[in-house]
Amino acid sequence: MSRSSSAPVNRSEPKALVNFRIPVPTNLDDQRELVMKLSAFESETRRLESIYKQKLAALDELKSSVLHQAFSGQL
Numbered sequence: 001m002s003r004s005s006s007a008p009v010n011r012s013e014p015k016a017l018v019n020f021r022i023p024v025p026t027n028l029d030d031q032r033e034l035v036m037k038l039s040a041f042e043s044e045t046r047r048l049e050s051i052y053k054q055k056l057a058a059l060d061e062l063k064s065s066v067l068h069q070a071f072s073g074q075l
Helices: 014-018 028-071
Strands: none
Touching: none
16 A cells, blocks of 8 residues: 655635745845856756656557557457
């Protein structure tokens, strides 16, 4: 039996989000460093998204192949 764990989802009231503040560095060098880090995250996210889509396509092909084999009596 497999067990899965998940983190609890903290749902906020929309009104609470109005007052939510995100600190932004005022120092220009800190801002540049932040931009570089966010750009790296963006690049990595796009790379992972591409891999994810390739794996989904491969799974669809595998599913089609297995179904074809099953219905043609090859399994």
